[in-house]
Amino acid sequence: MLPVLYLATQNKHKVEELSALLQDNFVIRDLSTLSLSEEIPETGNTLEENSLQKARYIAEKFQVTCLADDSGLEVEALDGAPGVFSARYAGEPKNDQANLHLLLTNLSGITNRRARFVTVLTYYANGSYTSFEGEIQGNIVEVPRGTQGFGYDPIFQPENETRTFAEMSLAEKNLIAHRARALEKFKNYLDKT
Ligand code: IMP
Numbered sequence: 001m002l003p004v005l006y007l008a009t010q011n012k013h014k015v016e017e018l019s020a021l022l023q024d025n026f027v028i029r030d031l032s033t034l035s036l037s038e039e040i041p042e043t044g045n046t047l048e049e050n051s052l053q054k055a056r057y058i059a060e061k062f063q064v065t066c067l068a069d070d071s072g073l074e075v076e077a078l079d080g081a082p083g084v085f086s087a088r089y090a091g092e093p094k095n096d097q098a099n100l101h102l103l104l105t106n107l108s109g110i111t112n113r114r115a116r117f118v119t120v121l122t123y124y125a126n127g128s129y130t131s132f133e134g135e136i137q138g139n140i141v142e143v144p145r146g147t148q149g150f151g152y153d154p155i156f157q158p159e160n161e162t163r164t165f166a167e168m169s170l171a172e173k174n175l176i177a178h179r180a181r182a183l184e185k186f187k188n189y190l191d192k193t
Contacts, residue, residue: 002027008040008058008068013150017174018067021183025190034062047072047084047120048131055124065125067186069179073152075140076114078106086151096151100144104155113139117156117178121186130189134181149173 005026007015019028040057044050047070055068072086082089082103090098107113114137121132137159144154146166153165158176165173174180 003065004029006031006034006058006062006064006066008054008066010040011150014069014179017170017177017179018069018183020170021174021180022067022187025187031058034058034064036061042070044070045084047118050084051120051122051131052124052129055122055129059124065123067121067123069119069121069182071117071119071178073103073156074116074118075103075107077110077112078103081106100152100155103140103152104142104144107140113141115140115156117152119178119182121179121182123186123189132182132185132189134178134183134185136176136178136181 003026005022006029007018008031009015010031015028015030022028040054042050042054044053051068051070054070055066058064058068059066070084072083074080074083082099086099087094090102116135116137118133118135121134123130123132138161139157139159140155141157141164144166145164146154146168148168148170149166155164157164165177
């Protein structure tokens with residue numbers, strides 16, 4: 001029987017992405033099966049800190065094995081912004097459309113459109129943890145394209161691609177995306193332990 005792994009995220013898209021990639025290794029459960037009434041604290045200054053904070057919080061509170069991820073979009077011409085603040089770039093409440101439009105506004109007239117998505121995954125089991133990083137390089141397009149995915153997907157065009165993430169199916173995105181790459185490292189680690 002496969003072991004149970006809890007995903008420390010409230011984001012349905014991430015649960016879908018991660019479940020598709022981990023279904024051979026674990027029985028995946030999301031937070032809806034735990035009695036969690038509060039938001040998971042996320043007060044770190046880096047993706048690494050937040051990822052660990054989320055994994056540790058759920059693992060210790062419920063005594064379960066947990067995988068957390070923290071991701072962000074880093075834009076070269078904006079000195080790495082929005083980075084760890086990607087989810088709330090345009091302020092509260094969290095709004096994907098507002099974030100994306102603020103980013104386009106802040107990049108207007110700037111020719112360097114280079115950016116990367118980064119994910120840090122933290123696997124927390126039996127009181128210890130290991131982290132895995134994945135990234136994908138690309139460019140921010142001028143005008144949003146596509147309806148798939150979430151967040152900044154309509155304005156992120158991966159390197160060597162003509163479509164944005166939002167113009168790809170989930171399966172196509174999962175072949176190259178930051179979370180999938182971090183997950184590959186995690187799966188290699190599982191194979192070795
Ligand atoms: P989180 O803190 O890991 O939930 O991610 C922070 C924010 O980064 C999300 O709210 C999205 O705006 C953005 N983000 C992370 N991963 C992706 C992705 O795969 N596509 C588009 N946006 C993403």
